[in-house]
Amino acid sequence: MPKHDTPLLDQLESGPWPSFVSDLKRMAQKKDECWDILGQVELSYKDKITHWKHGGIVGVFGYGGGVIGRYSDVPTRFPGVAHFHTVRLNQPSSKFYSTAILRQICDMWERRGSGMTNFHGSTGDLVLLGTTTDQLEEIFWECTHDLGMDLGGSGGNLRTPSCCLGKARCEWSCYDTQAACHNITMTYQDELHRPAFPYKFKTKFSGCPNDCVAAIARSDFAVIGNWRDDIRIDQAAVKGYVNGDHAANGGAHSGRDWGKFDIQKEVIDLCPTGCMWMEGDALKIDNAECTRCMHCINVLPRALRPGKDQGASILIGAKAPILDGAQIATLVIPFCKMDPENEFEEYKDLLEKCWDWWMEHGKNRERIGESMQRIGLNNFLSIIEVEPIPQHVKEPRSNPYVFWKDEEVEGGFERDVKEFRKRHAM
Amino acid sequence: MGYDPENPMKDRITDIGPPHYEQFFPPVIKENYGKWLYHEIVQPGVLVHVSETGAECYTVRIGCARLISVDMVRDYCEIADKHCDGYLRFTTRNNVEFMVDSKDKVQPLLDDLAKNGQMPVGGTGAGVTNIVHTQGWVHCHTPATDASGVVKAVMDELFDYFTSMTLPAQVRVALACCLNMCGAVHCSDIAILGVHRKPPLIDHDVISSVCEIPLAIASCPLGAVKPAKGTTTTGEEVKSVTVTVERCMFCGNCYTMCPAMPLADPEGDGIAILVGGKISNARSAPKFSKLVIPFLPNTPPRWPETVAAVKNILEVYAKDANKYERVGEWAERIGWEKFFEKCNIPFTEKSIDDYRLAYDTWRTTTQFKYTSHIK
Ligand code: SF4
Numbered sequence: 001m002p003k004h005d006t007p008l009l010d011q012l013e014s015g016p017w018p019s020f021v022s023d024l025k026r027m028a029q030k031k032d033e034c035w036d037i038l039g040q041v042e043l044s045y046k047d048k049i050t051h052w053k054h055g056g057i058v059g060v061f062g063y064g065g066g067v068i069g070r071y072s073d074v075p076t077r078f079p080g081v082a083h084f085h086t087v088r089l090n091q092p093s094s095k096f097y098s099t100a101i102l103r104q105i106c107d108m109w110e111r112r113g114s115g116m117t118n119f120h121g122s123t124g125d126l127v128l129l130g131t132t133t134d135q136l137e138e139i140f141w142e143c144t145h146d147l148g149m150d151l152g153g154s155g156g157n158l159r160t161p162s163c164c165l166g167k168a169r170c171e172w173s174c175y176d177t178q179a180a181c182h183n184i185t186m187t188y189q190d191e192l193h194r195p196a197f198p199y200k201f202k203t204k205f206s207g208c209p210n211d212c213v214a215a216i217a218r219s220d221f222a223v224i225g226n227w228r229d230d231i232r233i234d235q236a237a238v239k240g241y242v243n244g245d246h247a248a249n250g251g252a253h254s255g256r257d258w259g260k261f262d263i264q265k266e267v268i269d270l271c272p273t274g275c276m277w278m279e280g281d282a283l284k285i286d287n288a289e290c291t292r293c294m295h296c297i298n299v300l301p302r303a304l305r306p307g308k309d310q311g312a313s314i315l316i317g318a319k320a321p322i323l324d325g326a327q328i329a330t331l332v333i334p335f336c337k338m339d340p341e342n343e344f345e346e347y348k349d350l351l352e353k354c355w356d357w358w359m360e361h362g363k364n365r366e367r368i369g370e371s372m373q374r375i376g377l378n379n380f381l382s383i384i385e386v387e388p389i390p391q392h393v394k395e396p397r398s399n400p401y402v403f404w405k406d407e408e409v410e411g412g413f414e415r416d417v418k419e420f421r422k423r424h425a426m
Numbered sequence: 427m428g429y430d431p432e433n434p435m436k437d438r439i440t441d442i443g444p445p446h447y448e449q450f451f452p453p454v455i456k457e458n459y460g461k462w463l464y465h466e467i468v469q470p471g472v473l474v475h476v477s478e479t480g481a482e483c484y485t486v487r488i489g490c491a492r493l494i495s496v497d498m499v500r501d502y503c504e505i506a507d508k509h510c511d512g513y514l515r516f517t518t519r520n521n522v523e524f525m526v527d528s529k530d531k532v533q534p535l536l537d538d539l540a541k542n543g544q545m546p547v548g549g550t551g552a553g554v555t556n557i558v559h560t561q562g563w564v565h566c567h568t569p570a571t572d573a574s575g576v577v578k579a580v581m582d583e584l585f586d587y588f589t590s591m592t593l594p595a596q597v598r599v600a601l602a603c604c605l606n607m608c609g610a611v612h613c614s615d616i617a618i619l620g621v622h623r624k625p626p627l628i629d630h631d632v633i634s635s636v637c638e639i640p641l642a643i644a645s646c647p648l649g650a651v652k653p654a655k656g657t658t659t660t661g662e663e664v665k666s667v668t669v670t671v672e673r674c675m676f677c678g679n680c681y682t683m684c685p686a687m688p689l690a691d692p693e694g695d696g697i698a699i700l701v702g703g704k705i706s707n708a709r710s711a712p713k714f715s716k717l718v719i720p721f722l723p724n725t726p727p728r729w730p731e732t733v734a735a736v737k738n739i740l741e742v743y744a745k746d747a748n749k750y751e752r753v754g755e756w757a758e759r760i761g762w763e764k765f766f767e768k769c770n771i772p773f774t775e776k777s778i779d780d781y782r783l784a785y786d787t788w789r790t791t792t793q794f795k796y797t798s799h800i801k
Pocket residue numbers: 164165166170171172173174206207208209210211212213225
């Protein structure tokens with residue numbers, strides 16, 4: 001028997017896409033609070049407004065994040081969701097699971113929470129939706145003791161790092177994204193669990209410039225795989241594509257008749273730097289001019305591969321609009337090695353320099369990208385001890401308002417106006 | 427055994443971090459780690475990756491509502507136990523992937539997925555994959571719209587693009603229910619964004635007890651929140667704030683810092699559509715999504731205006747763009763004036779930037795196209 005009528009939500013049960021309403025209703029057979037979720041969301045659909053209160057501070061002892069307090073503003077009508085906190089669990093790198101651990105998580109969450117989840121939250125955490133304050137320590141205990149899992153981040157801290165699946169199943173990954181993500185998550189457990197930053201700080205790991213985890217748009221510290229030698233070419237496979245033996249772009253366009261594959265039109269002419277050409281049957285690349293955009297490699301996956309001298313670019317300061325407008329990350333380190341042998345030392349050195357400065361000088365609720373804007377890229381580079389190079393800018397400045405420093409100008413700023421007047425009468 | 431509330435620190439374990447990823451790899455992934463040579467999409471939703479050892483990994487990708495019950499997860503587990511040695515993975519875009527190590531295992535897997543009815547196969551190549559989205563009315567306190575319901579309505583309508591690969595390039599759709607934009611909404615081909623349009627209310631009765639007033643003042647990027655005296659319902663004069671309404675851009679920062687300043691409103695709230703963003707560095711640099719429709723009303727349960735707007739943009743793009751061209755690359759090639767004309771979207775002053783660095787987006791050349799906008 002439905003506990004609440006949900007005529008509006010019921011209309012989301014039809015159609016081919018999986019229905020969260022049907023799923024909630026199924027769960028409501030076993031978990032009464034799922035009826036109250038349905039009831040409250042139905043009320044929101046009627047009122048066109050949320051019925052969740054501004055969050056409260058709840059958590060587990062010794063941690064400053066990982067649990068988001070959530071309370072209904074209509075608790076008497078929907079007592080099952082009166083207290084309905086979110087628990088963030090740190091996902092394993094690139095989200096592979098065994099069914100054994102998933103079933104354990106499910107059983108725990110059916111006992112101790114609503115049974116509803118997000119696979120996954122936007123930052124990457126496995127999100128458990130809806131429990132009460134008295135369950136939090138019990139959940140934490142079971143996670144750490146029985147599941148071998150820990151809480152993720154929230155608040156002004158290192159948010160749960162995430163990565164693309166990299167070498168696990170992608171031929172283009174220029175470093176071991178999963179190893180990096182795991183190692184760095186483990187190294188900075190304190191920064192992740194005990195907020196001490198001005199605001200949130202995200203780091204994400206993509207294996208190549210296709211950037212499948214959106215690091216360049218979404219992370220304060222983006223690590224994107226790159227290489228610095230020549231694209232590897234298998235000329236026999238190039239011929240195979242030209243002859244139509246292999247599907248171009250990995251078969252991604254096979255649903256429409258785009259005509260016969262044309263390497264000139266589809267690869268060479270679309271290369272942003274114009275550094276490719278055919279010599280007879282052979283595809284040539286002037287690698288010194290290539291900006292490693294991935295287009296040709298994406299289109300000809302059997303014929304082209306990233307070079308062998310692989311590592312990553314580090315870009316800093318991406319964020320969504322809040323507070324001062326959206327930012328895409330700025331290239332700071334064009335190329336560095338991401339080496340598990342030395343525990344990703346180059347990455348960590350730079351990260352810690354950034355944190356040291358930002359923790360001291362960042363304003364409350366200022367993302368590092370905004371701090372960078374406030375002080376200027378040139379100052380930021382000097383603080384983190386990175387030599388300025390043309391790769392840091394799209395183009396040189398067009399205004400002449402240079403902030404020269406006292407010590408940079410011969411004789412300094414100190415001058416005597418009387419001396420000046422002796423030669424230049426008013 | 428178990429947690430002892432009398433003795434919370436006894437045997438406490440902390441800071442163990444996530445479980446090591448490697449224990450969750452299916453054998454074919456573990457054995458071929460770092461050895462993959464190339465891949466191909468053999469049919470919509472089915473990929474094959476080929477290793478230098480000759481091994482093959484077939485992946486079947488299915489759409490998932492993201493907001494799912496533990497019973498749904500158990501359904502996924504059942505499939506994975508039967509077909510995939512008990513392993514599966516989730517993608518960044520909330521799809522589920524089932525992997526098998528030979529071609530003959532693919533069809534039985536597809537058959538079982540089809541039987542379930544809630545496991546649509548697709549989301550690969552030049553199509554529309556799952557919509558990255560946020561919590562909405564199901565679990566957040568700041569939304570200007572719902573998330574799961576809008577996504578369900580849009581994906582029902584775009585379903586054929588999820589199960590096929592007929593578009594000029596992949597189209598990434600994202601939804602965020604407020605300007606906090608949990609999710610890469612600001613760099614998506616088509617972005618659905620919840621927006622407020624009424625300035626915050628000020629609840630003088632509670633403001634001094636639930637907010638740090640200086641923080642509320644400092645929270646406003648435009649300095650619209652100012653200290654002021656307020657009068658409570660009982661006539662008491664209290665320290666409070668006032669909002670300079672003409673300065674407010676409805677970003678919601680003040681509410682984030684101060685629960686006594688709610689913005690949400692049934693008529694004020696709704697959806698803006700932004701297009702042309704991209705993340706990948708392929709061909710052109712990553713770009714922001716641009717605001718083309720400033721407001722559509724919240725019309726639950728199926729948001730017909732939003733669904734129609736998204737579908738219209740997608741279909742005009744599908745007809746007009748060149749092979750490989752992302753939505754933003756197409757709009758830049760034809761020119762944004764043509765984008766508005768071809769999509770039959772009225773251009774309004776709301777699409778002209780007047781925030782910081784706005785000048786970067788103003789046109790400073792004599793190059794333009796004659797469209798119906800020039801009278
Ligand atoms: S970011 Fe590159 S390496 Fe990582 S999964 Fe995507 S294409 Fe592969």
